[in-house]
Amino acid sequence: xxxxxxxxxxxxxxxFAVATFPRSVLVFLFFQGSLLFVYRARIPExxxxxxLALALLVLMPVIGYYNRYYLEVATQVGIFVALALGLNxxxxxxxxxxxxxxxxxxxxxxxxAIFGSPHAxxxxxxxxFPLAGWWFYVFLFVGLGVAALTGILLGLPVLRLHxxxxxxxxxxxxxxxRVLANNLDKPIxxxxxxxxxxxxxxxxxxxxxxxxxxxxxxxxxxVVAIVIVSRRLEDSHIGRxxxxxxxxxxxxxxxxxxxxxxxxxxxxxxxxxxxxxxVLFSAKQVFINPESFTFLESIGVLAMVILGxxxxxxxxxxxxTVVTVLNLQVLKGxxxxxxxxxxxxxxxxxYSLADLPTQFEPAKYERMVFGIILVLMMIFRPQGIFPxxxxxxxxxxx
Amino acid sequence: xxxxxxARGVTKRFGGLxxxxxxxxxxxxxxxxxxxxxxxxxxTLFNIFTGLYGADEGHVAxxxxxxxxxxxxQITALGICRTFQNIRLFSNMTAIxxxxxxxxxxxxxxxxxxxxxxxxxxxxxAQLAARAVxxxxxxxxxxxxxxxxxxxxxxxxxxxxxxxxxxxxxxxLLLDEPTAGMTQGEAGALMRLLRGLVADLGIAIILIEHxxxxxxxxxxxxxxLDHGEKIAEGSPREVQxxxxxxxxxxxxxxxxxRGARRA
Amino acid sequence: xxxxxxxxxxxxxxxxxxxxGFMYALIAxxxxxxxxxxxxxxxxxxxxxxxxxxxxxxxxxxLKSVGxxxxxxxxxxxxxxLLGGMAAxxxxxxxxxxxxxxxxxxxxxxxxxxxxxxISFFLQDLIRLVESLWRNAxxxxxxxxxxxxxxxELTETIDVSVKSLVVIVGALLMLWALHLIVNRTKVGTAxxxxxxxxxxxxxxxxxxxxxxxxxxxxxxAMGGAAGVLFGVQYGLINPYSGFIPxxxxxxxxxxxxxxxxxxxxxxxxxxGLLEAFAASYxxxxxxxxxxxxxxxxxxxxxxxxxxxxxxxxxxxxxxxxRA
Numbered sequence: 001x002x003x004x005x006x007x008x009x010x011x012x013x014x015x016f017a018v019a020t021f022p023r024s025v026l027v028f029l030f031f032q033g034s035l036l037f038v039y040r041a042r043i044p045e046x047x048x049x050x051x052l053a054l055a056l057l058v059l060m061p062v063i064g065y066y067n068r069y070y071l072e073v074a075t076q077v078g079i080f081v082a083l084a085l086g087l088n089x090x091x092x093x094x095x096x097x098x099x100x101x102x103x104x105x106x107x108x109x110x111x112x113a114i115f116g117s118p119h120a121x122x123x124x125x126x127x128x129f130p131l132a133g134w135w136f137y138v139f140l141f142v143g144l145g146v147a148a149l150t151g152i153l154l155g156l157p158v159l160r161l162h163x164x165x166x167x168x169x170x171x172x173x174x175x176x177x178r179v180l181a182n183n184l185d186k187p188i189x190x191x192x193x194x195x196x197x198x199x200x201x202x203x204x205x206x207x208x209x210x211x212x213x214x215x216x217x218x219x220x221x222x223v224v225a226i227v228i229v230s231r232r233l234e235d236s237h238i239g240r241x242x243x244x245x246x247x248x249x250x251x252x253x254x255x256x257x258x259x260x261x262x263x264x265x266x267x268x269x270x271x272x273x274x275x276x277x278x279v280l281f282s283a284k285q286v287f288i289n290p291e292s293f294t295f296l297e298s299i300g301v302l303a304m305v306i307l308g309x310x311x312x313x314x315x316x317x318x319x320x321t322v323v324t325v326l327n328l329q330v331l332k333g334x335x336x337x338x339x340x341x342x343x344x345x346x347x348x349x350x351y352s353l354a355d356l357p358t359q360f361e362p363a364k365y366e367r368m369v370f371g372i373i374l375v376l377m378m379i380f381r382p383q384g385i386f387p388x389x390x391x392x393x394x395x396x397x398x
Numbered sequence: 399x400x401x402x403x404x405a406r407g408v409t410k411r412f413g414g415l416x417x418x419x420x421x422x423x424x425x426x427x428x429x430x431x432x433x434x435x436x437x438x439x440x441x442t443l444f445n446i447f448t449g450l451y452g453a454d455e456g457h458v459a460x461x462x463x464x465x466x467x468x469x470x471x472q473i474t475a476l477g478i479c480r481t482f483q484n485i486r487l488f489s490n491m492t493a494i495x496x497x498x499x500x501x502x503x504x505x506x507x508x509x510x511x512x513x514x515x516x517x518x519x520x521x522x523x524a525q526l527a528a529r530a531v532x533x534x535x536x537x538x539x540x541x542x543x544x545x546x547x548x549x550x551x552x553x554x555x556x557x558x559x560x561x562x563x564x565x566x567x568x569x570x571l572l573l574d575e576p577t578a579g580m581t582q583g584e585a586g587a588l589m590r591l592l593r594g595l596v597a598d599l600g601i602a603i604i605l606i607e608h609x610x611x612x613x614x615x616x617x618x619x620x621x622x623l624d625h626g627e628k629i630a631e632g633s634p635r636e637v638q639x640x641x642x643x644x645x646x647x648x649x650x651x652x653x654x655x656r657g658a659r660r661a
Numbered sequence: 662x663x664x665x666x667x668x669x670x671x672x673x674x675x676x677x678x679x680x681x682g683f684m685y686a687l688i689a690x691x692x693x694x695x696x697x698x699x700x701x702x703x704x705x706x707x708x709x710x711x712x713x714x715x716x717x718x719x720x721x722x723x724l725k726s727v728g729x730x731x732x733x734x735x736x737x738x739x740x741x742x743l744l745g746g747m748a749a750x751x752x753x754x755x756x757x758x759x760x761x762x763x764x765x766x767x768x769x770x771x772x773x774x775x776x777x778x779x780i781s782f783f784l785q786d787l788i789r790l791v792e793s794l795w796r797n798a799x800x801x802x803x804x805x806x807x808x809x810x811x812x813x814e815l816t817e818t819i820d821v822s823v824k825s826l827v828v829i830v831g832a833l834l835m836l837w838a839l840h841l842i843v844n845r846t847k848v849g850t851a852x853x854x855x856x857x858x859x860x861x862x863x864x865x866x867x868x869x870x871x872x873x874x875x876x877x878x879x880x881x882a883m884g885g886a887a888g889v890l891f892g893v894q895y896g897l898i899n900p901y902s903g904f905i906p907x908x909x910x911x912x913x914x915x916x917x918x919x920x921x922x923x924x925x926x927x928x929x930x931x932x933g934l935l936e937a938f939a940a941s942y943x944x945x946x947x948x949x950x951x952x953x954x955x956x957x958x959x960x961x962x963x964x965x966x967x968x969x970x971x972x973x974x975x976x977x978x979x980x981x982x983r984a
C-alpha cells in the first residue's frame with residue numbers, strides 16, 4: 001500500500017519539480033529515478049503500467065515543453081534502447097560478440113538519407129528526388145530490410161568463428177563500412193563522403209505536431225514494437241535455439257539446432273532494429289555523415305547491453321537509458337557546472353578552478369565512461385544490473 | 399530388410415594416428431554396448447555416427463540413408479540423438495528449457511508464427527511444454543523442471559541429458575558413458591530406465607560404457623574395440639570369455655594392466 | 662601506364678614498407694606474446710603502444726625546455742625517450758593485467774575480452790585527461806631534431822633520412838633482443854613453457870603468475886618502443902592514434918600465426934610491405950578511383966580473410982576442439 005502511494009507520489013512530485021526547475025539536471029534525473037522505482041516497485045501491474053504510460057505519453061511531452069533538450073534526450077534514449085535491444089539479440093541471446101553493430105544503423109540511415117534527399121539525383125541523374133515526405137514510412141521498412149540483409153551478409157562469412165576472432169572480424173567489418181561511407185564519393189558519389197548528406201526530408205507531422213514531439217512519439221512507438229518482438233522471439237523455440245548456441249554450440253548442433261539458419265536469423269533480427277532506427281535518425285537529424293557511425297557508437301551500445309544485463313530485455317532498456325543519460329546529461333551537465341564554477345572564481349583546496357586547462361572538457365569523456373562501465377561490470381557484476389531471469393514456467397502437475 | 403543402423407569399414411585418421419581402422423558395427427533393436435580400454439576410439443566412433451567428424455573411409459547408413467557427410471543437425475532430424483561423455487548441458491538454461499531445445503528438429507514453425515503468436519504457435523508451444531514435462535517425469539526430474547541446469551546435482555544432470563536427447567524423438571539413441579560417476583544403485587536405476595525406453599518407445603540404444611556389471615546386465619550385444627579395431631563381438635557372456643578381450647583389458651602375461659575401470 | 666614512374670617510386674615504397682613493417686612487428690609482438698601464454702587478445706595493447714609514444718614525446722619536450730634536446734648527442738636523446746616509453750608501457754601493461762585481466766582468468770572467454778575493450782577505451786581518455794591537465798593539449802608533435810632530418814644518398818636516385826634508418830635499426834635491435842631473451846635465457850624458456858602448457862609449467866615449479874606479468878612487461882615494452890619510433894617517424898600523435906595501428910598490428914600477428922613470435926615479425930613485415938605498396942600503387946593503377954585512403958580497408962579485409970580462411974596464419978598451428 002505504501003509502495004503504491006510512494007510510486008504515485010514520486011512520479012507526481014518529480015514531474016512537478018521538473019516543471020518548476022527546468023534547468024536542473026539533478027531534478028530530471030530524479031524524475032527518471034521515479035520511473036525506475038515504478039518499474040521495480042511491488043505494486044499491482046495495472047498501476048505500474050498506467051503510471052509508466054502516463055509518464056511517457058503525457059508527462060514527458062509536458063516536460064519537453066519546459067525544456068526542449070529533455071525531449072531530445074528522451075528521443076535519443078528511445079533510439080538507443082532500440083539499438084541495445086537489437087544488440088541484445090546478437091550478443092545476449094545468441095552469444096555472438098558483434099563489435100561492428102553500428103554498421104547496421106548506418107546502413108538504415110543512409111538508405112533514407114540518399115533517397116529522401118536530393119543526393120539521389122547525383123547518383124541517378126535527373127530530378128525525381130527527394131521522394132515525398134510520406135515515403136519515410138515506407139523506408140522504415142526498407143531500412144529494416146536492407147539492414148537485415150546486411151546482417152545476413154555479415155553473418156555468412158563469420159559463421160565458423162567464435163569469441164575473440166568473431167569479435168575482431170565484426171570490428172573489421174564495422175571499420176570497413178565506416179571507411180567506405182567516408183570514401184564512396186568517387187568514382188560514383190554514393191555517400192558524399194565526409195561531407196555527409198543533407199537536407200533529408202521529414203514526413204509531414206500528423207496533427208501539426210512540432211518535430212521534437214513527433215520524433216519522440218515515433219521513437220516510443222517503435223521501441224514498444226521492438227520490445228514486443230524481442231519478447232516473442234525470446235520466448236519461442238528461436239530464442240531457445242539462440243541461447244543453446246550461446247551456451248554450447250556443439251551440443252546445440254547435436255540436438256538438431258540448424259546453426260547456420262539460427263545465427264543468420266540472429267544477425268538479421270538484431271540488425272533490423274538498428275536499421276529502422278537509422279531511418280528515424282536520419283529524418284530527425286536532417287543531416288548525417290560518417291562521424292555518427294564509428295566504433296565508439298558500437299562500443300557504446302555494447303556497454304549499454306553489458307550494464308543492463310546480457311540477454312535481458314529490461315536490462316537493455318535500463319542500460320540504454322543510463323548510458324545515454326550519462327553521456328548526454330550527466331557529463332554535459334558536469335561540464336556546464338564546472339564552467340559555472342570556473343566563471344565564479346571558485347577555489348578548491350587553494351587551487352582556483354579558473355586555472356583549469358581550457359582543453360579539459362568533461363563532456364568529451366564518453367570513452368572513459370564506456371571503458372569504466374565495461375571493466376567494472378565484467379569484474380563485479382558480469383550478469384548486469386537486471387540479469388536475464390530464467391522464466392519460471394507454470395507446469396501442470398502429474 | 400536393412401538393419402536400422404549399419405556402419406561398415408569405418409576408418410578415421412588424425413594426422414599420423416589411425417584412430418579407427420575398418421570398424422564394422424550394426425544395430426537393429428535393443429541395447430548394443432561398445433566397450434574397450436581408454437583411447438580405443440569409442441567416442442570417435444560416436445562422433446562419426448553423429449556427424450561431428452567425417453570419416454576417411456567407410457559407409458554409415460541409418461534406415462538405408464547414408465549418413466557420412468551430413469551435418470549433425472540433419473542427422474538428428476533423421477532420428478539419431480546422443481549424449482556426451484563430459485555432459486554438455488546448456489548450463490544457464492533450466493531443465494525444461496534444455497529439453498525444449500532438444501525438440502527443435504521437430505518444430506515446424508517459422509519466424510512469422512513466432513512474431514504473430516499465430517494459433518499454430520500457441521498450440522505447438524503448449525504441446526511442447528506438455529511433452530517436455532512428460533519426458534522430465536520419465537527420468538524423474540519433474541520436480542526440478544525450473545531449476546537452472548548448472549545447479550542440478552550430478553546424477554540429475556546425466557538424466558537431464560538423457561531427457562534432452564529423447565526430446566528429439568530419436569529411433570536410435572547414442573549414450574556416451576551415461577553411468578560415469580554414479581553409484582551402483584544409480585547406475586542400476588538408469589539401466590532399468592533404458593530397458594523401459596526400449597520396451598515402451600521401441601528405440602534402439604548404443605551404449606559406450608566402462609561399468610562392466612552394467613554392460614553385461616543390460617546389453618543384448620557387446621562390441622569390443624581396442625586401438626581402433628573391433629576385436630570381439632557377441633552376447634555379453636561370449637565377450638566376457640573371449641581371450642583377446644581379456645588381454646586387451648588386463649594385458650598379456652608380463653605386461654601391466656591397461657585401461658578399463660572396473661565396476 | 663607510366664612504368665618509369667612505377668619503377669621510380671619503388672625504392673621509396675620499399676623503404677616505407679620496411680619502416681611500417683618493423684613497427685607493426687614490434688607492436689604485433691605484444692599481441693602475440695600475450696596470446697601465446699593466455700590465449701587472450703589484449704585489446705588494450707594499442708593504447709599501451711601509444712602511451713609509450715606520449716611518454717617519449719614528454720621526455721623530448723622536457724629535454725627541449727631545458728635546452729638539452731640539441732645539446733645532447735641525438736643517440737642519447739633517442740635512447741632516453743625509448744627507455745622512458747618502454748618502461749612506461751611495460752608498467753601500464755603489467756598493471757592492466759593485474760587489475761583488469763587476472764581477476765577474470767577463470768571466466769568464460771568473452772568476459773576478459775570485453776574487459777580489455779573497456780581498458781582500451783579507458784586508457785584513451787586517461788591519456789587525454791593527463792595531457793589536458795598537464796599540457797593543455799593532447800594532439801602533440803614530436804619536436805624536430807635536425808640531425809635526424811639529414812638525408813643522405815644511397816644511390817643516385819634514392820636518398821634516405823637518418824630518421825628512417827634510426828627507426829629501422831632501432832626496431833631490428835629490439836627484435837634481436839627479444840629473440841635472445843625468449844630463446845637464450847631461463848626466463849624466456851619459462852615463457853615458452855607457460856605458452857605451451859600452463860598446468861605442466863606450474864608443476865615444473867614455474868611461477869605462472871610471475872611469468873605472465875613478465876610477458877606483459879616485455880610485450881608492453883616492445884609496444885612502447887614502437888610507440889616512440891612511431892612518434893619519431895610520423896611526428897603527430899593523439900590519444901586515439903593507437904587504435905588503427907593496433908588493429909593492423911593485430912592483423913600482422915594473426916597473419917604470421919597468433920602466438921608465434923617469429924610469426925609476428927614475419928607478419929609485421931609482410932603487412933607493412935603490402936600496405937605500402939597498396940597505398941602507393943593503388944591510386945596509380947586505378948587512375949585515382951581508389952586512393953591511399955583505402956589502405957586501411959586493405960588491412961582490415963586481409964584480417965577478415967585470414968581469420969575466415971586460414972586462421973592459423975603463415976607459421977601458426979591449428980587448435981582442434983574435441984567432443
